[in-house]
Amino acid sequence: MKRPHRVHGIQTWPWLGGWAGAHAGLLLVLVVLHRDVRLSGTLCSWTEGGASRVRLLETLTTWGNPWPVTLLAAGSVCVALTRRDFTAAAVLLTVPYAASVSCNLIKEWAGRQRPALACVSTHADGFSFPSGHAVGVTTGFLLAALYVSGHLPRLLSTALLATALLGAEAVAWSRVLLGAHFSADVLAGQLLGAGWLTVAVLLLSRRPPPSPRGRAGPGAPRSAVEAVP
Incomplete structure (x- = not known):
């Protein structure tokens, strides 16, 4: 029998389910009431007439570009490799990539055009739904944080998850504030x-334990998604 997935007492499934449920509820309201x-x-x-706001948002939105997300995934993979946790390394590398591919496929299928609002302050290519x-x-930040935080002291792990x-x-x-996406695009x-984060957590919970040489000792903290007999 397996215990719940935890990060030093923080259960993964309840907060992930609650977070996803809140976003799904907001998306449903926007669609049903036609308020998107x-x-x-x-x-x-909010950005109209505020050049400083636009610059701040443009800087912020670059963190969602492919390279920063890829580098973050690569960093978490390096952590897994130093622990000789090869299955985790494969999951941490492939799941963000699979999420990106699935997003592009849905974009082509949906074919929703970008917003044509007067307040648009940044140009983006391609279709709008869902937001890449x-x-x-969501996949990159939270997956890396979930894995890495399991190897940190409790205060640092909580801070890392909250920051992510x-x-x-x-x-x-920031994509909506800049006019690059509709709200429904971002929520979707x-x-x-x-969804891909859930797949990653399930895969990690069923992986074999890392090599003993990858552990710091019997008292070392466990990963957020490491299966415990």
């Missing part, structure tokens, strides 16, 4: 990323 365009325009108008930035940071969660939200919603991207 209105909310997107309201958020986007939202998928990338807030950072992912900020980067994802976050949910798609959460």
